[in-house]
Amino acid sequence: MSSEAQAPQSENGRLARILDGIEKVGNKLPDPAILFLCLMLVVWGVSALLSNMSFTEIDPRTGEAVVIKNLLTAESLTSFLTGMVKTFTAFAPLGVVLVAMLGVGVAEHSGFINTALKKMLRITPVKLITPAVVAVGIISHTATDAGYVVVIPLAGVIFYAVGRHPIAGIMAAFAGVSGGFCANFIPSAIDPLLQSFTQAAAQTLDADIQLNPLNNWFFAASSTLPIIGIIWYLTDKVMEPRLMRSTPLDEGIDAPALDEIGERENKAFRWASLAMLGSMVLVAVLAMPESSTLRDASGSLTNFSAPLMQAIVPLIFIFFVIPGVVFGYANGVFQSSADIIKSMNKAMEGMGAYIVMAFFCSLFIAAFSQSDLGVLLAVKGANFLQSLGMPAGVTIVGMVFLVGFVNLFMGSASAKWALIGPVLVPMLMQLNISPDLSQAAYRIGDSSTNIITPLMPYFPLVVVYCQKYVKNTGIGTLIAAMLPYSMALLAAWTAWLLIYWGIGLPLGLGASYTYGL
Numbered sequence: 001m002s003s004e005a006q007a008p009q010s011e012n013g014r015l016a017r018i019l020d021g022i023e024k025v026g027n028k029l030p031d032p033a034i035l036f037l038c039l040m041l042v043v044w045g046v047s048a049l050l051s052n053m054s055f056t057e058i059d060p061r062t063g064e065a066v067v068i069k070n071l072l073t074a075e076s077l078t079s080f081l082t083g084m085v086k087t088f089t090a091f092a093p094l095g096v097v098l099v100a101m102l103g104v105g106v107a108e109h110s111g112f113i114n115t116a117l118k119k120m121l122r123i124t125p126v127k128l129i130t131p132a133v134v135a136v137g138i139i140s141h142t143a144t145d146a147g148y149v150v151v152i153p154l155a156g157v158i159f160y161a162v163g164r165h166p167i168a169g170i171m172a173a174f175a176g177v178s179g180g181f182c183a184n185f186i187p188s189a190i191d192p193l194l195q196s197f198t199q200a201a202a203q204t205l206d207a208d209i210q211l212n213p214l215n216n217w218f219f220a221a222s223s224t225l226p227i228i229g230i231i232w233y234l235t236d237k238v239m240e241p242r243l244m245r246s247t248p249l250d251e252g253i254d255a256p257a258l259d260e261i262g263e264r265e266n267k268a269f270r271w272a273s274l275a276m277l278g279s280m281v282l283v284a285v286l287a288m289p290e291s292s293t294l295r296d297a298s299g300s301l302t303n304f305s306a307p308l309m310q311a312i313v314p315l316i317f318i319f320f321v322i323p324g325v326v327f328g329y330a331n332g333v334f335q336s337s338a339d340i341i342k343s344m345n346k347a348m349e350g351m352g353a354y355i356v357m358a359f360f361c362s363l364f365i366a367a368f369s370q371s372d373l374g375v376l377l378a379v380k381g382a383n384f385l386q387s388l389g390m391p392a393g394v395t396i397v398g399m400v401f402l403v404g405f406v407n408l409f410m411g412s413a414s415a416k417w418a419l420i421g422p423v424l425v426p427m428l429m430q431l432n433i434s435p436d437l438s439q440a441a442y443r444i445g446d447s448s449t450n451i452i453t454p455l456m457p458y459f460p461l462v463v464v465y466c467q468k469y470v471k472n473t474g475i476g477t478l479i480a481a482m483l484p485y486s487m488a489l490l491a492a493w494t495a496w497l498l499i500y501w502g503i504g505l506p507l508g509l510g511a512s513y514t515y516g517l
Contacts, residue, residue: 035454035475036360040367047371048072057379059372066376071367084363091362096313097461098351100149103317103324105347106340110328112320113154115269118161118261126162130172131232133158137176138184138224147177148458150316153465160253166469167247167481168240174462175231175485178450182443185221192300194439197417201425202435212510215436216443219500219507226496230488239481247477249469268330272323279322283308283315350464357460365457374409379423392433393498396441399424400494403445408453417442429515436511440497448490451482 051070059066070076088094107113124132133155140147152173159169182190192213199211261269287294287301287308294308295301301308324343328334368374390398406416420442428438450456454475466473501513 033357033360036364040364043367044071087366094358100316103320106343107320107324109343110324112327134176134228134231137173138180165243172235180227181447183223198439201421215508215511217508272327275326276323399441400445404449407449434512434515444493452486
């Protein structure tokens with residue numbers, strides 16, 4: 001064999017050894033619930049140590065020096081105990097997942113989702129399953145967190161149904177939903193949300209500056225194609241072959257069997273689809289009038305404050321329950337209302353592990369937030385970037401990697417930008433870099449490392465999805481699986497921004513690359 005042929009094999013072998021090592025080390029970590037508990041105790045200890053230290057970094061929220069709060073005082077511990085239940089029940093992903101899964105459970109156990117998948121596979125070539133899954137994952141951002149509770153688990157079912165490794169489907173969908181979070185050719189609620197923080201940060205230097213809510217739309221839309229291409233290549237050529245070699249599936253997997261569609265099933269699906277479409281049309285009609293109660297005070301339907309956006313998860317529940325019930329009765333699966341409730345019960349049976357993890361995760365995130373350690377980390381990083389005094393292009397790259405690093409510890413896109421933005425945006429404006437470009441760079445770093453941090457609230461849920469097919473899937477397994485996606489997205493997406501900037505293509509509506517002092 002020639003040395004040229006041996007080189008790729010050697011590189012693939014080296015990558016496999018690295019990923020196997022990461023998986024092995026990661027899986028030696030305790031159960032995710034215990035991991036979050038240990039991290040919370042670490043935060044308590046570090047907060048006690050740093051609370052006696054003075055810092056020169058300025059908290060952008062208060063305009064005063066950052067002060068670390070000691071979480072081991074009697075007052076803090078009392079507050080922790082009295083607020084524990086509220087902290088858990090107010091944990092946003094918990095309600096999102098459970099409410100959506102109730103509706104999805106009805107649609108799944110009635111057979112509606114099974115039939116929909118069979119029909120989708122009939123019109124989608126097997127070779128295009130991966131890009132189709134990734135594209136749907138990216139589009140799902142329009143409905144806030146719907147992708148995490150709908151697209152990712154269904155991707156596993158789809159891959160399993162066509163004889164592919166279901167974990168590969170989950171990985172591809174996870175990379176699209178979470179790694180490609182800030183890319184979408186359809187404007188979503190994340191656009192005006194980030195713009196509002198960017199504009200507020202820019203106005204600390206220029207009180208009259210106004211930014212368009214869709215100031216990154218064109219760049220976000222253009223990013224979808226390279227992101228789909230990267231995830232498609234990694235899934236089909238790198239990660240799925242590795243899974244086939246090293247990760248055998250468990251026996252007796254409870255996944256839908258996608259057999260032929262009978263006449264009764266076809267008829268039931270038509271009625272169920274009409275019911276789903278009718279419910280969507282009804283919501284659209286109710287939202288259309290300018291006086292609609294689904295609009296916010298400014299008349300917008302897409303702002304985060306709009307009731308329509310706040311009702312996305314309940315609407316997901318409704319849009320799955322209605323066709324699920326219609327299909328179940330029409331196809332003879334449901335005989336009474338008790339069968340509907342049983343389908344919800346069955347959906348909840350698989351969520352026990354996630355609920356336990358969510359309990360400890362909520363406590364850790366609350367402790368990390370209350371201590372202000374995240375604020376200190378973010379501001380120190382931004383100040384360090386400013387002190388380097390690098391050229392504009394290098395500064396933007398540095399900002400992307402800084403945000404990607406901070407994102408490992410702070411999952412919320414809005415909270416992170418609220419902390420970093422007031423430091424970075426004015427700083428870059430003084431380097432003649434526009435707030436629009438700063439926001440675009442932020443979106444790349446904020447998305448790319450979502451998929452490799454267990455501190456991302458939905459990360460434990462993805463572990464649960466994988467355990468449906470391979471019970472010994474652990475945190476290390478998922479991190480090792482998603483690391484190549486994360487690094488590839490971070491590098492390629494940053495390069496795409498530099499190319500896009502170099503060509504001079506518009507970032508979005510009313511956007512610019514430079515800011516004139």
